[in-house]
Amino acid sequence: MALADWRLEGEWIKNCSCAFGCPCDFNARPTQGYCEGLVAMHITKGHYKDVKLDGLSFCVTVHFPGALHEGNGQAQPILDERASPEQRDALGAILSGQDSAEGTLFHIVSLIVTTFHDPILASFEFSFDRDARTARMVIPGVLETEVEPIKNPVTGEPHRVQVVMPEGFEHRMAEIASSNIRSLAAIKFETKGMHSSLAHVVHTPMGVAA
Numbered sequence: 001m002a003l004a005d006w007r008l009e010g011e012w013i014k015n016c017s018c019a020f021g022c023p024c025d026f027n028a029r030p031t032q033g034y035c036e037g038l039v040a041m042h043i044t045k046g047h048y049k050d051v052k053l054d055g056l057s058f059c060v061t062v063h064f065p066g067a068l069h070e071g072n073g074q075a076q077p078i079l080d081e082r083a084s085p086e087q088r089d090a091l092g093a094i095l096s097g098q099d100s101a102e103g104t105l106f107h108i109v110s111l112i113v114t115t116f117h118d119p120i121l122a123s124f125e126f127s128f129d130r131d132a133r134t135a136r137m138v139i140p141g142v143l144e145t146e147v148e149p150i151k152n153p154v155t156g157e158p159h160r161v162q163v164v165m166p167e168g169f170e171h172r173m174a175e176i177a178s179s180n181i182r183s184l185a186a187i188k189f190e191t192k193g194m195h196s197s198l199a200h201v202v203h204t205p206m207g208v209a210a
Contacts, residue, residue, distance in 0.1 A: 003099045004099040004205065006205060008043055008201075008202070008203045009044055009201070010044040011041065011044065012040075012170075012171060012199045012201040014038070014170070014195075015179035015196045016036065017032060017034070017035060017036040017181075017189065017194055018194060018195045019031045020150055020161070022197060025165065025168075030066070036063050036183075036191070037195075038061045038145065038181065038183070039062075040126075041058055041059075042126045042128060048091070052087075057126050058080060059139065059143065060095065061185065062075045062076075063189070069112065071112045071113075073112050073114065073115070074187055075109070077092070077095055077120070078142060079092075079122075080121075081122055081123050092119070101205055101206050101207065103169065104207040105203065105208070120139075120185060122142050124139055125138040130199065131175070133147065133175050134177075135147040143183050145180060146179065147178065147198065148177060148179075150177060161176040162174065170199075173199060174199040175198045177198060178193050179195065180192050
């Protein structure tokens with residue numbers, strides 16, 4: 001079956017409850033034995049078929065009781081309230097993995113998540129500076145997360161680390177940083193000083209294009 005034509009380009013955040021470096025990127029088990037976190041994107045340029053998605057944001061909060069590849073995960077999509085009904089349907093189709101090739105990010109998520117909570121429509125405050133390792137996303141009453149550079153424990157100076165994944169299914173290169181999360185909707189959790197990945201990404205039906 002032919003996959004629908006879609007493309008998402010923009011600013012990507014992955015914040016979670018693990019130590020800096022995200023064990024998932026190294027095929028290792030979660031730091032605390034479970035994973036709680038989020039992925040979020042501000043779409044600078046995007047489309048699904050003939051529906052434009054430029055300027056919209058989305059977030060997905062997740063909880064996995066063990067390593068992600070073991071499944072049994074929960075997820076809750078949070079969509080930009082400015083999206084039209086057609087744009088909401090387009091984002092839902094992309095996030096569902098129905099128009100993604102086998103082994104790509106959204107397809108994999110569709111296999112490892114067993115409980116999808118009802119999506120939320122909400123306003124987003126989204127700021128992002130990959131090179132400075134800073135970001136902030138506020139979804140009032142739903143979620144707040146902040147990202148700052150990892151600090152040297154002796155000098156307090158910002159510490160810079162990049163993860164490069166030539167065959168990564170989420171991104172090709174990310175700046176690693178420190179995040180706090182307060183998730184208040186169906187998947188409730190809080191983290192302080194845990195992992196963050198910040199990346200510029202291009203996702204397509206066939207996977208990461210950049």
